[in-house]
Amino acid sequence: MKPQNLTGVSEFPLLGLSDDPDLQLFLFGLFLSMYLVSLLGNLLIILAVISDSHLHIPMYIFLSNLSLTDVSFSTTTIPKMLVNFQTHNKSITYAGCLTLLTFFSLFACLESLLLTVMAYDRLVAICHPLHYLVIMNPRLCGLLVLMSFSISLLNSLLHYLMMSQLTFCADVEIPHLFCELSQLLNLSCSDTFINNILIYFIGAILGGVPLSGIIYSYTRIISSILRVSSSDGKYKAFSTCGSHLSVVCLFYGTGLGVYLSSTVSSSHRKGAVASVMYTVVTPMLNPFIYSLRNKDIKSALWRIIIRKA
Numbered sequence: 592m593k594p595q596n597l598t599g600v601s602e603f604p605l606l607g608l609s610d611d612p613d614l615q616l617f618l619f620g621l622f623l624s625m626y627l628v629s630l631l632g633n634l635l636i637i638l639a640v641i642s643d644s645h646l647h648i649p650m651y652i653f654l655s656n657l658s659l660t661d662v663s664f665s666t667t668t669i670p671k672m673l674v675n676f677q678t679h680n681k682s683i684t685y686a687g688c689l690t691l692l693t694f695f696s697l698f699a700c701l702e703s704l705l706l707t708v709m710a711y712d713r714l715v716a717i718c719h720p721l722h723y724l725v726i727m728n729p730r731l732c733g734l735l736v737l738m739s740f741s742i743s744l745l746n747s748l749l750h751y752l753m754m755s756q757l758t759f760c761a762d763v764e765i766p767h768l769f770c771e772l773s774q775l776l777n778l779s780c781s782d783t784f785i786n787n788i789l790i791y792f793i794g795a796i797l798g799g800v801p802l803s804g805i806i807y808s809y810t811r812i813i814s815s816i817l818r819v820s821s822s823d824g825k826y827k828a829f830s831t832c833g834s835h836l837s838v839v840c841l842f843y844g845t846g847l848g849v850y851l852s853s854t855v856s857s858s859h860r861k862g863a864v865a866s867v868m869y870t871v872v873t874p875m876l877n878p879f880i881y882s883l884r885n886k887d888i889k890s891a892l893w894r895i896i897i898r899k900a
Contacts, residue, residue: 603688605681606766612679619676625875626669632878633658639891646891649727650716653709654881656736657838660705661874664698667691668769668870675768688770692754695870696772697747699846700797704739706839707801710808711735713832718815746797753789757781771866798846805839834881841876845869 640646640655668691675681683691715726750772757779767774772790776783809832816828845868882888 602682602684603770604764605675605683605768606764615676615679619673622669622676622871623673625871626665626673629665629871629875629878630662632882633662633874635892636878636881636888639888639895642895643891646887649712649732650709651887652732653705653712653736657702657705657709658878660698660702661877663694664702665871665874667694667698672768683765683770688775689751689754691770692772692775693747693751695770696750697743700746701739701743702842703798703801704742705736706835706842707804707808708735708739709835710805710839713835714808714811716831717812717828742797746793749789749793753786757783757786768866802843809836834885837880838877841873841880845873 636658637655640651671683671687671691675683712727716723719726754772754775757775758781759778760780763778765771765774765778776786776790812828812832816825819825819828845865848865848868882892
């Protein structure tokens with residue numbers, strides 16, 4: 592087939608999970624429910640942090656930014672999936688595909704960097720408790736969030752520029768629920784050697800460095816906790832990190848599952864299911880992990896309910 596300019600491709604067909612209308616109706620209801628739960632949970636955390644002055648500390652400021660990122664992350668992919676389930680028109684336009692890829696890479700990178708910042712915050716709180724408010728001052732907190740967003744924005748723009756230069760053969764089908772970077776690279780008729788090198792290089796930096804920072808932070812944290820003589824002190828220190836550590840394992844675990852499914856398995860449905868775990872289930876579970884294990888969040892939400900009642 593003769594390659595054609597990417598700007599000449601009007602839309603990309605999506606294979607999705609199934610062609611069965613009854614199953615698509617079930618998936619529509621399931622994804623809609625999960626999306627609404629994700630929105631409600633994350634927005635409640637943001638509301639609790641904004642409305643309660645006791646939560647205006649670095650830990651919860653970072654948490655509210657993480658919740659906002661989760662809302663944006665799931666909103667990037669799920670609404671389009673719901674429209675395709677409802678209309679049985681499994682396709683996405685060229686412009687829509689590039690836009691989705693750009694925002695997907697933006698919020699995925701931002702979530703990784705925010706989790707790293709939160710790990711550093713826990714490191715300072717446990718290893719240097721007396722200097723916590725001095726070190727984690729409002730200026731540094733704002734700078735860390737701004738740097739995380741700026742790096743993520745540059746990453747997404749670089750991905751956009753790389754993908755906009757590719758050409759595709761006519762009638763390509765994306766074996767997925769939405770546009771994914773690796774799938775488009777496999778379907779391109781262009782020479783993607785440079786693109787793959789850049790993607791692996793960027794992934795190693797923006798994935799490996801934050802993960803290394805998180806591992807280093809928790810190595811220091813665990814070492815500091817083990818030196819505490821009181822069992823109550825150890826439990827209190829571990830409890831402040833338990834929620835964050837659970838979210839880190841969930842985020843990187845599902846992300847690794849997406850990568851392995853795309854490289855090891857040849858079934859596009861297995862890859863699509865892994866991506867659903869990464870883009871739908873993880874943002875939905877994060878607010879439950881934080882709210883159910885955090886007394887301050889539960890108290891703030893309870894005070895909001897009492898005031899409204």
